[in-house]
Amino acid sequence: MLIWNLLFLFTPKYGDLSRYQKRIILSCLDFLVSTFSIFLAFTILYNIGHTLELFALFLPLITGYIVFKVVIFQLFGLYRPVLKYTDLSFLSTISKSVLFTSVIGVFLINLFADRFISESVIIIDGLISIVAVTALRLTIRSVIKSLTILESDSTEKQKLVIYGAGSAGYQLSQSLEQNPEYRLLAFVDDNPEMQGRVLQDVPIYSPHYLESLYKEESFQTIIFAIPNLTIPRRKEIVEHLKALPVQFKTIPTFGELLSNQASLSQIRNINITELLGREEITPYQSLLRVNITDKAVLVTGAGGSIGSEICRQIAQLQPKCLVLFELNELALYTIDMELREQNLNVPIYPYLGNITDKGHFESILKLHRIETIYHAAAYKHVPLVEMNPSIGVYNNVAGTLITARSAIDCGVKNFVLISTDKAVRPTNVMGASKRVAELLIQALAAQNNIGTIFAIVRFGNVLNSSGSVIPRFRKQISEGKAITLTHKDVTRYFISIPEAVSLVIQAGAMAKGGEIFLLDMGNPVRIYDLAVKMIELNGLIPEKDIPINIVGLRPGEKLYEELLIDKNNSNNTQHPQIFYGNEPMLSWEMLETNLENLLYEAKEKNSEEVVKLLKILVPEFNHPLKEVLVS
Structure with missing residues (x-):
């Protein structure tokens, strides 16, 4: 020495x-x-x-x-x-x-x-x-x-364990060997034949030995080095090891490696979405291409969480052109630049505009001879729409009516409305406004002599969308603040944004006219359990390192979301995760007068009348008038 x-x-x-x-x-x-x-x-x-x-x-x-x-x-x-x-x-x-x-x-x-x-x-x-x-x-x-x-030696090293002693684990250990900040304590592997052996002078243990190893020499991180690790198996491992106060990290998946989105040495935190998601069914390419390939496609709300992902997937399917329609300048700039940097050889046309501006919208449809519209533009945040009911209703209802009628007038062949599970027996203004939007699409689709095929796709919460609980929880944990939760028993259905969009595109391709398609959202997730898992994934202890504060349900918030797919009231399609519902509807003649009154009152900012008319149009809408605010 x-x-x-x-x-x-x-x-x-x-x-x-x-x-x-x-x-x-x-x-x-x-x-x-x-x-x-x-x-x-x-x-x-x-x-x-x-x-x-x-x-x-x-x-x-x-x-x-x-x-x-x-x-x-x-x-x-x-x-x-x-x-x-x-x-x-x-x-x-x-x-x-x-x-x-x-x-x-x-x-x-x-x-x-x-x-x-x-x-x-x-x-x-x-x-x-x-x-x-x-x-x-x-x-x-x-x-x-x-x-x-x-x-x-003068700096404190982060001790870690690699889960997976295969080729990926070996390559990762070689990368870590060059980094003086880390010290590799051990490998763990599920294969009994590997256990007890040595790799790179580092012992390989059974996963069951990890708790004993932690007591002998505490480590801070477990890195999953199995690119093809399935979601159910990852859930099982994390659940088994949740008692250890360590961080869980992972190398990129095979998909990310094959598409050159990442390399083996790029270690990242395990995202909670990787534990909530499910094994995705391979998309039906024939359905994905029906309304997109070699067609002029327009997306409203192109800069939002759902809209931007629709644009990404459309751009990969060789459309004739892709038109981005968005109200928010920064959001439009961001998605436009992202798509252009991919050099996909697809003409992209970004337009700033409001979906309630009929003249501007129709001029774009005519200029580019649009054949397919995905209507994702909407105000969707329940508390904000609850506080601004007139503005929210006018945007969601009038915006849908104007874009749908413009589609008919300009000869658009396919129109897909992105809806929400909150439209099912709504308890808030946002959900009721989306149900009215569904009703008017159903009514327009039932009219004779129109050349546009309308479809509605309804699904629940998407993982990591703007304003959802996961980004908020993640921010609170990173700042060391308490997690705020409205109720300990709140449950929600979740689906990843890419999977939801893929299913939306495939559902739209199966439309004959006026169907409400329902996406299989899997099993509901208890939000309290979600918060606990997110804290544990960061190597922290719930209620000790990060408190969880229950603040009470917000106005219009449900304790449980409605089950989207009722087997007695839905039908199978050719895709195992897409169904279509037998939903009640109103004819255009029955809908028109109340709809005109609703939009008039919304434009006049008469919120009490807006809620009353919503209850007439959507009888199952359960909302106390006293909670209506000013706009």
């Missing part, structure tokens, strides 16, 4: 040397090793005295041969790899270089010294050179590693 400390104190740091200086040093060391190698080859064939005589007699020839060997090392690229990170891949380069110089060496002996020196000297020298030059590099790498560790 004393020797290492002296080396550390009096040797210039390896990282401080320039690349040129490192090459010069390594070349000089190769020269010395090559000199030792040829000398040893002579002494093996001849005695030491005769070896010295031959060296004195043929010193210029031997020196030239050694210099030539180092030059060949340079020409063959032996000095290109970064020695600190290299593995045994340089052995091939060394072997080729030595073979080449040995051939030249035999030629030189036959030319100048065939009566004095045997060709066997060159053969023995070649074998010794391969071993010695390889050993030199491995020794230097080991010394650099030891000095790096010594240099970083």
Whole structure:
């Protein structure tokens, strides 16, 4: 240890040397090793005295041969790899270089010294050179590693465990080896044949040993190094290990690796969405392309959580053109730039505008001869619409009516309304406004002699959408604040944004006219349990490190969301996760008068009348008038 400390104190740091200086040093060391190698080859064939005589007699020839060997090392690229990170891949380069110089060496002996020196000297020298030059590099790498560790001993290292001792785990351990901030304690693997063995001088344990290992030497992080780990298995592992106060991280999935979105060394926190999601069914490509490929497509609300993902997926399906329609300037700029940077060879046209501006909207439909519309623009945040009922209703209802009528007038072939589970027996203004939007689409679709096929797609909460609980919880945890929850027993259905959008596009392709398609949302999630899992994934203890405060249900908020799919009131489609419901509807004649009155009162900001008319149009709407505010 004393020797290492002296080396550390009096040797210039390896990282401080320039690349040129490192090459010069390594070349000089190769020269010395090559000199030792040829000398040893002579002494093996001849005695030491005769070896010295031959060296004195043929010193210029031997020196030239050694210099030539180092030059060949340079020409063959032996000095290109970064020695600190290299593995045994340089052995091939060394072997080729030595073979080449040995051939030249035999030629030189036959030319100048065939009566004095045997060709066997060159053969023995070649074998010794391969071993010695390889050993030199491995020794230097080991010394650099030891000095790096010594240099970083003053800093506290993060101890971690890799879950998965396969090829991904091995590659990850090699990456971590170069990072002085981490110390790999162990691998764990489900395969009994791997348990008890050693990888990279690190032991491999059973997952059941982790709690004992933590008691022996506490670690901070478990990294999942299994790219094809299924969601159910990941849930099972995290649930089994939740008692450990550690962070859970993961390497990218196979999909991310294959699409070059990430590399194996990019470690990230496990997202709660990866535990809530489910194994997605492969999309039906034929359905995805029906209304998009080689067609002019427009998306309203193109900058929102759902709208932007619709745009991403549409852009991958080779539309004739993609029109982005959005009220928010920053949101429109962001999605426009994102799509353009992908160089997908799809014409993209961004438009700022309000869906209630009929003239502006129709001019865009006519200019681009739009064939398919995905109507995602809406005010969707329950508390905000509850506080601004007139504005919310006018935007959601008038906006849908104007875009739908414009679609009919401009000859648009397909129109898909994005709706919500909150439209089912609504208890808030937002949900009721979306149900009215559904009713007017149903009524328009039932009219004769229209060329537009209308469809409605209804689904629940999407993971990580703007304003949803997950980003809010994540922010509160990162800031060390208490998580605020409205009720301990609140449950919600969740679906990932990409899966929801894929199902929306496929559902729209199956429309005949006026159907309400329902997406299978899986099982409901208790939001309190969700908060607890998010805290545990960050290596913290619920209620101790991060409190959970129950603040009470907000106006219009449900304790339980309605089940979207009632088997007695829904029908199967060709897709196992898409159904269509048998929902009550009103004819346009029955709907028109109340709808006109609703929009008039909303425009006049008469919120009490707006709620009364919503109750007439949607009899199942359960909402106390006293909670209506001003707008």
